Amino acid sequence: HLATQQSIKAYVDTGSLTGEIKAYASATLPNSTWLECNGASYSRSTYAALFAVIGTVYGTASGTTFSIPDMRGKFVRGWSNGTTNDPDRATRTAQSTGGATGDNVGSIQGDEVGDHGHQLWTEAAGSGTGRSGVRATNTGSSVDTHENASAPIGPETRPINVSVMYIIKT
Numbered sequence: 001h002l003a004t005q006q007s008i009k010a011y012v013d014t015g016s017l018t019g020e021i022k023a024y025a026s027a028t029l030p031n032s033t034w035l036e037c038n039g040a041s042y043s044r045s046t047y048a049a050l051f052a053v054i055g056t057v058y059g060t061a062s063g064t065t066f067s068i069p070d071m072r073g074k075f076v077r078g079w080s081n082g083t084t085n086d087p088d089r090a091t092r093t094a095q096s097t098g099g100a101t102g103d104n105v106g107s108i109q110g111d112e113v114g115d116h117g118h119q120l121w122t123e124a125a126g127s128g129t130g131r132s133g134v135r136a137t138n139t140g141s142s143v144d145t146h147e148n149a150s151a152p153i154g155p156e157t158r159p160i161n162v163s164v165m166y167i168i169k170t
Contacts, residue, residue, distance in 0.1 A: 016169045019053035021069070023164040030167070037166035039070025039096060050170045057106030059096030067096050069106070071166040075158075079105050088112075113157045 016022070021037060029036060035050075041061035044051045051066050059067035080086035080103050092107035100106035 018049045018169050020169045021071070022167055022169075024167045025164055027165060033170050034167040035068055035170060037069045037071040037168050039067055039072075041065040041067045047170055050168070054106075056098050057100040057104065059094060059099035061097075067099065068168055069166070070095060074108075075161075076166075077109075079103075111156050 024030065024034075035042070039058070041059075042050070042065060044064055044066055047066075050068075054066065054068070056066050058069045061067065077086070080089040082103065086092075086103070088109060089103040092102055092104070092109050094101050095106060095108045
């Protein structure tokens with residue numbers, strides 16, 4: 001078991017660049033040259049090589065520290081870099097105080113459901129009209145729509161996913 005752990009730790013460091021972020025399939029860091037991407041702030045002098053690469057794009061707690069990305073519970077998105085691939089690129093905000101905003105590496109966006117429409121109709125209980133599409137149920141002052149009665153309804157729109165720990169090379 002120890003030999004396997006040492007092999008994994010050696011592989012994680014092979015060819016890794018300072019500032020590189022990896023998805024890691026463990027809740028334990030591979031070694032002291034990696035940090036969990038949890039938004040923590042670190043000394044600019046202690047982690048000078050990492051600070052030289054990322055600077056304060058992820059924020060800063062003081063004039064002597066810098067923050068690393070907080071990737072817990074978040075999906076990664078490629079930087080738009082001047083293209084129109086991210087239509088909301090100009091409204092991106094800082095991950096923490098002093099961090100990058102707008103169309104820049106390190107900026108962040110909140111969750112959102114894209115603009116879409118639903119075909120609505122009312123159907124008398126037991127009418128058996130056989131309509132297809134969205135069924136609307138009047139719940140008083142609002143309309144509750146469900147495209148698929150067996151699909152889960154929750155607080156966000158997301159694809160099927162798996163959790164990993166994102167780590168950054170120091």
